[in-house]
Amino acid sequence: MAIDTSKVATSNSSAATPAKPGRAGAVATWADERLGLAGMAKKNLRKVFPDHWSFMLGEIALWSFVVLLLSGVFLTLWFTPSMSEIHYEGSYDQMRGIAMSEAMASTLGISFDVRGGLLMRQMHHWAAMLFIASMMIHLLRVFFTGAHRKPRELNWVIGSLLLLLGTLEGFTGYSLPDDLLSGTGVRAADGFMKSIPVVGSYMSFFLFGGEFPGDSIIPRLYIIHVLLIPGLLLALIAAHMLLLVYHKHTQWPGPGRTEENVVGFPMLPVYAAKAGGFFFIVFGVTALMGGLMQINPIWLYGPYDPSKVTAGSQPDWYMGWPDGALRIMPGWETHLFGNFTIAWNVFLPIIVLPGLMFTILMLLPFLEAWITGDKREHHLLQRPRNAPTRTALMVALMTFYGLLWMAGGNDIIAIKLNSSINTITYMLRFLVFVGPIIAFVITRRWCISLQRHDNEKLLHGYETGIIMRSPEGGYSEKHLPINPSAAYVLSARERDEVYTVEQETDENGIPAPASRAKALRAKLSTLWFADNVQAPTAAEIEAAHHHADHEHELQAALDGHAADGHQFDGHHSVEGDPLRGSDQH
Amino acid sequence: MSGHSDNLPVADDGNPGLPEHTWRPTDVDPKAEKRAERQVAALFGLSAVCAVLFVVAYFSLQVGDNHDTVLGLGASNVALGSALGGALLFIGIGIIQWARKLMADHEISELRHPAASSDEDRAATVAALQAGLEESGIGRRPLVRNSMLGAIGLLGAPVVVLLRDLGPTNAQVADAATGQGLEHTVWKQGVRIVRDVVGTPIRPSDIEIGDLFNAEPATIFETDEDGEPLIEGVPLQVAKSKGAVVLIRMDPADNTPGRGRKNWSVDGILCYSKICTHVGCPISLNERKTHHLLCPCHQSTFDLADAGRVIFGPAARALPQLPIAVDSEGYLVAQSDFTEPVGPSYWERDY
Ligand code: HEM
Ligand code: FES
Numbered sequence: 041m042a043i044d045t046s047k048v049a050t051s052n053s054s055a056a057t058p059a060k061p062g063r064a065g066a067v068a069t070w071a072d073e074r075l076g077l078a079g080m081a082k083k084n085l086r087k088v089f090p091d092h093w094s095f096m097l098g099e100i101a102l103w104s105f106v107v108l109l110l111s112g113v114f115l116t117l118w119f120t121p122s123m124s125e126i127h128y129e130g131s132y133d134q135m136r137g138i139a140m141s142e143a144m145a146s147t148l149g150i151s152f153d154v155r156g157g158l159l160m161r162q163m164h165h166w167a168a169m170l171f172i173a174s175m176m177i178h179l180l181r182v183f184f185t186g187a188h189r190k191p192r193e194l195n196w197v198i199g200s201l202l203l204l205l206g207t208l209e210g211f212t213g214y215s216l217p218d219d220l221l222s223g224t225g226v227r228a229a230d231g232f233m234k235s236i237p238v239v240g241s242y243m244s245f246f247l248f249g250g251e252f253p254g255d256s257i258i259p260r261l262y263i264i265h266v267l268l269i270p271g272l273l274l275a276l277i278a279a280h281m282l283l284l285v286y287h288k289h290t291q292w293p294g295p296g297r298t299e300e301n302v303v304g305f306p307m308l309p310v311y312a313a314k315a316g317g318f319f320f321i322v323f324g325v326t327a328l329m330g331g332l333m334q335i336n337p338i339w340l341y342g343p344y345d346p347s348k349v350t351a352g353s354q355p356d357w358y359m360g361w362p363d364g365a366l367r368i369m370p371g372w373e374t375h376l377f378g379n380f381t382i383a384w385n386v387f388l389p390i391i392v393l394p395g396l397m398f399t400i401l402m403l404l405p406f407l408e409a410w411i412t413g414d415k416r417e418h419h420l421l422q423r424p425r426n427a428p429t430r431t432a433l434m435v436a437l438m439t440f441y442g443l444l445w446m447a448g449g450n451d452i453i454a455i456k457l458n459s460s461i462n463t464i465t466y467m468l469r470f471l472v473f474v475g476p477i478i479a480f481v482i483t484r485r486w487c488i489s490l491q492r493h494d495n496e497k498l499l500h501g502y503e504t505g506i507i508m509r510s511p512e513g514g515y516s517e518k519h520l521p522i523n524p525s526a527a528y529v530l531s532a533r534e535r536d537e538v539y540t541v542e543q544e545t546d547e548n549g550i551p552a553p554a555s556r557a558k559a560l561r562a563k564l565s566t567l568w569f570a571d572n573v574q575a576p577t578a579a580e581i582e583a584a585h586h587h588a589d590h591e592h593e594l595q596a597a598l599d600g601h602a603a604d605g606h607q608f609d610g611h612h613s614v615e616g617d618p619l620r621g622s623d624q625h
Numbered sequence: 626m627s628g629h630s631d632n633l634p635v636a637d638d639g640n641p642g643l644p645e646h647t648w649r650p651t652d653v654d655p656k657a658e659k660r661a662e663r664q665v666a667a668l669f670g671l672s673a674v675c676a677v678l679f680v681v682a683y684f685s686l687q688v689g690d691n692h693d694t695v696l697g698l699g700a701s702n703v704a705l706g707s708a709l710g711g712a713l714l715f716i717g718i719g720i721i722q723w724a725r726k727l728m729a730d731h732e733i734s735e736l737r738h739p740a741a742s743s744d745e746d747r748a749a750t751v752a753a754l755q756a757g758l759e760e761s762g763i764g765r766r767p768l769v770r771n772s773m774l775g776a777i778g779l780l781g782a783p784v785v786v787l788l789r790d791l792g793p794t795n796a797q798v799a800d801a802a803t804g805q806g807l808e809h810t811v812w813k814q815g816v817r818i819v820r821d822v823v824g825t826p827i828r829p830s831d832i833e834i835g836d837l838f839n840a841e842p843a844t845i846f847e848t849d850e851d852g853e854p855l856i857e858g859v860p861l862q863v864a865k866s867k868g869a870v871v872l873i874r875m876d877p878a879d880n881t882p883g884r885g886r887k888n889w890s891v892d893g894i895l896c897y898s899k900i901c902t903h904v905g906c907p908i909s910l911n912e913r914k915t916h917h918l919l920c921p922c923h924q925s926t927f928d929l930a931d932a933g934r935v936i937f938g939p940a941a942r943a944l945p946q947l948p949i950a951v952d953s954e955g956y957l958v959a960q961s962d963f964t965e966p967v968g969p970s971y972w973e974r975d976y
Contacts, residue, residue, distance in 0.1 A: 086733070087735070088733055088734065088735040125857075125858065131688070131689040131690050132690055132692070133690050151692070152688060152689055152690065152692060153688065153689070154688070155683055155688050155701060155705075156683065156701075156705050157688070158688070158692070158698075158699065158702045159702050159705045159706050159709070162702075162706075163706075191739075191740035191741075224906060224922070227866075227904070227905050227906065228904045228905065228906065228922065230904075230905065230969075231903070231904025231905040231968070231969035232904060234969050234970070234971040234972075235904075235969065235970065235971070236972075237972050238972050239972075240971050240972050241794075241795050241807065241971045241972060241973060242794060242795075244971075245792045245793060245794050245795055245798075246788070246791040246792045247791070247792070248792060249791060249792040250792045250793050250798055250859075251795075251798055251805060251806065251807070251863050252863070252866055252905075253859075253862050253863070253866060254792070254859055254862075254863075255858070255859050255862075256792070286740070287740060288735070288737055295640065295641045295642055295643060295644055296640065296641075296642045296643030296644070296734065297643075298640065299737070300736060300737055301734045301735060301736055301737060302734065302735050302736075302737055303643065303732050303733070303734045303735075304732055304733075305730070305732060305733070306733055309724070309728050309729075310724050310728050310729070310730065313720050313721070313723060313724035313728060314720075314721055314724050316720060317716070317717045317718070317719070317720030317721035317723075317724065318717065318721070319717070320713045320714065320716045320717030320720065321713075321714060321717035321718065321721075322717075323713045323717075324709075324710045324711070324712070324713030324714030324715075324716075324717055325710070325714070327706055327709040327710035327713055328706060328707065328710035328714070329706075330702075330706050331698075331702060331703050331704075331705060331706010331707050331709070331710060332696060332698070332703060332706060332707070334697060334698060345865070346862055346865045346866030346869070346907070347821060347839075347841065347865045347866070347868075347869035347899065347907050348907055348909075349906050349907045349908075349909060349921055349922070350921070363923075366904075366923055366939060367923040367924060367938075367939060368939075369939045370939070371903075371925070371935055371938065371939050371940050371941040372941060373941035373942065373970060375976070378975065378976070379975045380972055380973065380974070380975065381970045381971065381972060381973075381974040381975075382972070383941065383969065383970035383971070384941075385903070385939045385940070385941045386903070386904055386939075386969065386970070389939075417739060417740065419737055450924065451921075451924055461924055461937075462937055465924075465937075465938075524641055525641060525644060528639060528640065528641055531639070532640070578639060
C-alpha cells in the first residue's frame with residue numbers, strides 16, 4: 041500500500057520503526073522462549089475486522105456476560121443459598137422479626153446492609169436483561185443478513201444454545217432470593233414438570249428433594265446458577281469466538297469487498313481499542329441503570345409463602361412467551377384407561393412448544409441450505425430484501441413470538457383496552473395461527489417490491505424530484521444515474537439459483553424417476569425463490585444507461601443547456617443556475 | 626481482481642475496488658490533532674474524578690432503611706451507581722475517541738481461505754487415523770472392542786443410580802396420617818378451619834353472604850404444651866402449600882352442589898382448595914356478585930356456585946371442594962381430607 045505520509049501528522053503514520061529491545065522486549069522474549077506465542081500472535085495481532093454498527097450487537101451480549109460474571113461473584117460473597125427459616129433482623133424496618141428463608145434474608149442484607157450491594161444486585165439483574173435481549177437481536181441480525189449460511193451453521197447452533205442457557209440462567213437467578221414472586225415462579229415450574237407424562241412427578245420429587253417446596257431447591261438452583269450454567273456458557277462463548285476468528289467476520293458487499301477477502305481495521309490497534317472501549321461503555325451503562333433504575337424490589341414482595349400470591353404475577357420478560365402460550369391454551373386433559381392423566385393444557389404450551397421452537401431455530405440454517413441446495417461458502421452479507429422468503433420466515437416466527445408474548449400480558453391488555461380478558465384470549469388463540477401467515481405474505485411482497493425499486497435505481501437512476509415538461513406537454517420526473525459505488529453495492533448480489541433435479545439415467549440410458557425427496561426439494565426451492573427480482577446483468581445496466589445518455593443528448597441540443605442536470609439533485613450548489621426553462625416562460 | 630468464480634457477485638467484474646483513503650482533520654491539521662489529544666485526556670481525567678467520587682460516596686453515604694430518599698432509591702445507591710457509571714463510561718468514550726480521531730485509520734484487506742482443510746491434509750489425516758486404528762487392532766478384535774464398549778456403556782448405570790437419592794418419590798412419602806404426598810393434605814375429619822395468618826377458628830355466623838375468607842387447617846398453628854409448634858420447617862411449608870383453602874358464603878339457592886355433595890356445605894358456606902388446578906398458584910381474586918374465583922397467574926376462573934367448575938382459562942379441572950361441618954363448639958371443621966389431589970395434574974393421577 042503506497043501512502044503519501046509526507047503531509048500526514050504523526051497520528052496516522054504506520055511507518056514501523058524497529059523497536060529497541062527494552063524491558064518489555066525482555067519479558068516478551070522470556071515468555072516466548074517458554075510459550076512460543078509469537079507464532080500465533082503474528083497472524084492475529086493485525087487480524088482484520090470489518091466494521092458495521094450491527095456487528096456490535098453480539099459484543100453487547102459478550103460484555104454484559106462479563107458484567108454478569110463480575111457482579112455475580114460479588115453477590116456470592118454475601119448471598120446465603122439456604123432455605124432454613126430465620127427471623128429477619130436487618131436494617132429494613134418493615135420486615136424486622138418476620139420469618140423468612142436465609143436466602144431472602146441475605147438478599148435483603150445485600151440490599152440494605154452492604155454498601156454498594158443493592159447497586160450490584162440491580163446491575164446484575166439489568167445486565168441479565170441486556171445479555172438476553174442483545175443475544176436475541178444479534179440472532180435476528182445474523183439471520184436477516186444471511187450470516188448463518190455455510191460455513192457458519194455451527195456457530196448459529198452454538199448461539200442458539202447460548203440463548204437457551206442464558207434464559208435458564210436468568211430463571212435460576214431470579215428464583216434465588218426466595219421472595220414471593222420468585223417462589224411463585226418456582227411453584228409454577230414444579231407444575232410444569234409434573235405435567236410431563238410418566239416421569240413428571242419423579243422429576244419434581246428429585247429436583248425438590250421430596251415434595252414441593254422442600255428445602256433443597258434454593259441450594260440446588262444456586263449451584264446450577266453460579267457454576268454449572270456459567271461454566272457451560274463460558275465454554276460455548278469461547279467456542280463461538282474461536283469459530284468467529286477462524287471463519288473471519290462476514291462483511292457487507294461494497295467496492296473492494298468480495299467473497300475472497302475481508303476488509304476492515306486491524307485487530308491492533310483500532311479494533312481492540314473500539315471493542316475494549318465498548319466494554320467500558322456497556323459496563324458503565326449497566327452501572328448507571330443499576331444506580332438509577334429500580335429492578336426486582338424483593339422487599340416489596342415479601343418472603344415466599346406457599347399460600348400467598350402477588351396479584352399480577354409475571355415472570356421476567358424473556359419468559360413471557362411460553363407463559364402466554366400457557367395462558368391461551370384451552371384446558372385440555374386426557375384420562376388414559378382411567379388410571380393416568382395427561383395434562384395437555386400444561387405439557388403442550390410449556391414443555392413441547394418451547395422445545396419445538398428451539399429445535400426449529402437451531403435447524404433454520406440447515407433447512408434453508410437443504411431447500412436452496414446451496415453448498416457454497418458465503419462471506420458477503422445479504423440485505424434482508426434480497427432473500428425475501430428467508431426474511432419473511434423470520435418475521436413470521438417473530439410475529440408468533442410477539443403474539444404469545446402479548447398473551448403473557450393478556451390481563452394487562454384487557455385492562456388497558458378496557459375489554460374482557462375472554463375476548464382478548466379468544467382473539468389471540470386465532471391470531472397466533474393467522475398472524476404469522478399474514479406477516480409472512482406481507483414481508484415477502486414488501487421485500488420483492490424493494491428489490492424492484494433497487495433495480496429501478498440501478499437501471500434508470502434515482503428520482504430527482506424534478507418534474508419536466510416535454511415539448512408535447514407531457515410531464516415526467518427526471519431520473520439521474522446513481523454514483524458508481526452505490527450502484528456497485530446494489531448490483532453486487534448473487535443471482536438466485538433454483539435447485540433442480542438432475543435427470544439421472546440408469547445404465548440403459550433410461551431416465552430414473554427422481555426420488556420423492558429430491559422432487560419435494562426442487563418444488564420447495566422453486567417456491568423459496570418464486571417472484572424474486574434478480575439484479576440486472578452488466579449488459580442490462582449498460583443498455584439502460586446508453587438509452588438515458590442518448591435522451592440527454594437530444595434534450596441538451598434542444599434547449600442549449602448542459603444535459604448533465606446533476607446540479608439539481610440537491611447535492612450541488614445551484615446559485616446562478618436557474619432551473620432549465622424558467623427563463624423561457 | 627482475480628478471475629471469475631461463480632461464488633462472486635454478478636457485478637464483480639465491475640468492482641471499482643477500495644475507495645481511496647481520505648485524511649481526517651486530525652491527520653493533516655496539527656491543531657486539530659492536539660485538540661483531539663486533549664479531549665481524550667480530559668475524558669480519562671473525568672473518569673478519574675468519578676472514581677474518586679465513588680470512594681467518597683461509599684464512605685460518606687449510609688445504606689440502611691433510608692433506601693428511597695433519592696429518585697425512589699437510596700442516596701448511596703444513586704451516588705455509587707452514577708459515579709461508577711461515569712468512571713467506566715468516560716474511559717470507554719475516551720478510548721473510542723482516541724481510536725476514531727488519532728489511531729491510524731486505513732482499512733486493510735486480508736484474503737479468506739475456505740473453512741475446509743486442504744485435500745493433502747485430509748488425506749494425511751485419514752492415513753494417520755487408519756494407521757492408528759490398524760495398529761490398535763480395533764477392527765480385527767471384535768471381542769475386545771465389543772466388551773470394552775459394553776463396559777463403558779454400563780458405566781452409565783452407576784451415574785444414574787447415584788442420582789437416585791436426589792429425593793424420595795411420591796409413593797415413598799405418601800402418608801395419609803401426616804398429609805404427605807400428592808394425594809393427601811393435612812385436612813382430616815374434625816380439623817378446624819381457621820383464619821390464615823392469625824389462626825383463629827371460624828363460626829358460620831362470622832361469615833356474611835358474599836364474603837370470602839382465606840383459611841388454613843388448624844393443624845399448622847397447633848403447639849405442644851411448651852408452646853412449641855407441632856409442625857415447622859419443611860413439613861409446615863408442605864402442609865401450607867396444599868392445605869390453603871377459601872371459604873365462601875352464598876345464598877344456598879344460588880348454589881348447585883356437585884353430585885353427592887349436598888351435605889358438604891354449612892348454611893351456604895362452601896370450602897374450596899385455594900391451589901389452582903392449573904399449575905398451582907394460590908388463587909385469590911373473588912368476584913363477589915358471580916361467585917367466580919380468578920387465578921392471578923393465568924386467569925383460570927372457577928365457579929364456586931357450581932362445584933368449582935372451570936368456566937374460563939387454561940385449567941382443566943374443577944377446584945377440589947372440602948366437605949365441611951360444624952363441631953360441638955360451633956366452629957367450622959372438615960368432614961374429611963379432600964377427596965381428590967389438590968393442585969396441578971400429574972401422570973399417576975388416576976381420576
Ligand atoms: C449469564 C449469566 C447470568 C445471568 C443471566 C444471571 C441472572 C441473575 C438474576 C436475574 C438474578 C436475580 C437478581 C435479583 O435479585 O434481582 C441473579 C441472582 C444471583 N446471581 Fe446471577 N446471573 C448470571 C451469572 C451469575 C454468575 C456467573 C454468578 C456468580 C458466580 C451469579 C451469582 C448470582 C447470585 C449469588 C445471585 C443471588 C443474589 C441476589 O439475588 O441478589 N450469577 N442472577
Ligand atoms: S396457575 Fe392458576 S391459572 Fe395457571
